[in-house]
Amino acid sequence: METKRPTSPAAEEILGGYFPALDHGFVALVDYMGTDDDVERAARVSYGYGTRKVSATRGLVRYLRRHRHTTPSEMVEFKFHCAMPMFVARQWIRHRTASINEYSARYSLMPLLYYMPEREQFALQSTQNQQGRDAGTSDAVYAEAIERWRSLREAASDGYTWMVGEDVAREIARIDLPLSTYTQWYWKINLHNLLHFLSLRVDPHAQWEIQVFAEIIAGMVKRVAPLSYEAWVDYDLVGQPMSRAELEVLSRLLVGGEQQISARDGASLDADQLKEAGLSPREVRELIAKLQAPARPDFELDLSKMKSAEEVGKTMSEAVPGSFE
Numbered sequence: 001m002e003t004k005r006p007t008s009p010a011a012e013e014i015l016g017g018y019f020p021a022l023d024h025g026f027v028a029l030v031d032y033m034g035t036d037d038d039v040e041r042a043a044r045v046s047y048g049y050g051t052r053k054v055s056a057t058r059g060l061v062r063y064l065r066r067h068r069h070t071t072p073s074e075m076v077e078f079k080f081h082c083a084m085p086m087f088v089a090r091q092w093i094r095h096r097t098a099s100i101n102e103y104s105a106r107y108s109l110m111p112l113l114y115y116m117p118e119r120e121q122f123a124l125q126s127t128q129n130q131q132g133r134d135a136g137t138s139d140a141v142y143a144e145a146i147e148r149w150r151s152l153r154e155a156a157s158d159g160y161t162w163m164v165g166e167d168v169a170r171e172i173a174r175i176d177l178p179l180s181t182y183t184q185w186y187w188k189i190n191l192h193n194l195l196h197f198l199s200l201r202v203d204p205h206a207q208w209e210i211q212v213f214a215e216i217i218a219g220m221v222k223r224v225a226p227l228s229y230e231a232w233v234d235y236d237l238v239g240q241p242m243s244r245a246e247l248e249v250l251s252r253l254l255v256g257g258e259q260q261i262s263a264r265d266g267a268s269l270d271a272d273q274l275k276e277a278g279l280s281p282r283e284v285r286e287l288i289a290k291l292q293a294p295a296r297p298d299f300e301l302d303l304s305k306m307k308s309a310e311e312v313g314k315t316m317s318e319a320v321p322g323s324f325e
């Protein structure tokens with residue numbers, strides 16, 4: 001039966017398809033409700049889907065985002081099926097505005113799959129950022145880490161499989177499975193809250209492993225609500241808020257005219273003047289960084305990586321203890 005709901009052909013193309021993330025994880029867009037048209041429809045509290053041009057919808061969607069009029073974007077919903085290592089899930093679940101149902105390791109057997117970082121992700125503790133990484137580990141340390149991970153994981157798998165074989169309750173058998181083990185959940189969230197999640201989790205300050213998932217989800221948003229996605233990239237993700245002192249500095253350098261902005265002749269501010277305007281040396285460095293021409297990220301999905309639900313489900317069930325007996 002043909003639907004009366006607004007759909008997006010680009011979203012329909014990937015609906016129910018599984019996109020791999022890390023070595024054993026995935027993200028699938030299971031369902032969605034609404035598109036950019038619904039943002040417009042809610043904003044106008046209109047009686048039906050209009051016949052307005054895409055350019056008019058785009059203008060409205062961008063205006064709403066620029067001015068933080070966010071409730072119309074709460075009318076669009078996304079439902080995902082995701083599998084991620086437990087340490088990623090622990091960061092992810094801090095976002096409280098989603099509805100979640102997680103795989104129950106009390107009820108079901110855990111797939112014995114563990115995240116193994118690739119060589120390029122095996123990095124040193126950053127000296128600049130307490131929560132970050134710096135390149136520079138040796139191959140020997142990486143090889144030794146792999147060996148240690150293997151033996152720890154073998155022991156964890158053996159313990160779990162043995163207890164399950166002895167009919168020990170699954171809720172007890174699981175307690176020593178490491179944070180690298182994969183869990184999974186259904187995750188439903190509206191567009192407004194999803195864009196907030198993405199702003200924090202595609203950011204380079206987020207742990208690389210959760211960025212991998214966020215980038216796939218951003219690619220899915222691009223297919224469901226491309227105009228909202230574009231406005232989010234322009235105003236939230238790449239756009240930067242300006243402080244009072246930063247605006248004062250800019251107003252002393254630039255002058256606005258009728259549809260024109262010019263540099264004030266010979267204008268410049270030295271360190272004392274920047275300090276006088278209220279900027280600390282760190283804020284000056286941050287302002288200079290803000291003034292660089294920004295790159296425009298693109299989270300286009302690689303469709304060649306999309307897998308079927310059957311294929312992914314088979315891999316997961318084969319990793320459950322006893323599945324080969």
Ligand SMILES: Cc1cc2nc3c(=O)[nH]c(=O)nc-3n(C[C@H](O)[C@H](O)[C@H](O)COP(=O)(O)OP(=O)(O)OC[C@H]3O[C@@H](n4cnc5c(N)ncnc54)[C@H](O)[C@@H]3O)c2cc1C
Pocket residue numbers: 094095096097098131193196200201205206207
């Ligand atoms: C790079 C990075 C490093 C982090 N490091 C740490 C860390 O070291 N330790 C740690 O504990 N966490 C850490 N976090 C988690 C972070 O503090 C937030 O808990 C997480 O990002 C969720 O953000 P949120 O609360 O804005 O999102 P959501 O929970 O999705 O909430 C969305 C918005 O709803 C509103 N909201 C929701 N619930 C409430 C509430 N109860 N009261 C008021 N407003 C509410 C807020 O405006 C909030 O921004 C880190 C996050 C990032 C991205």
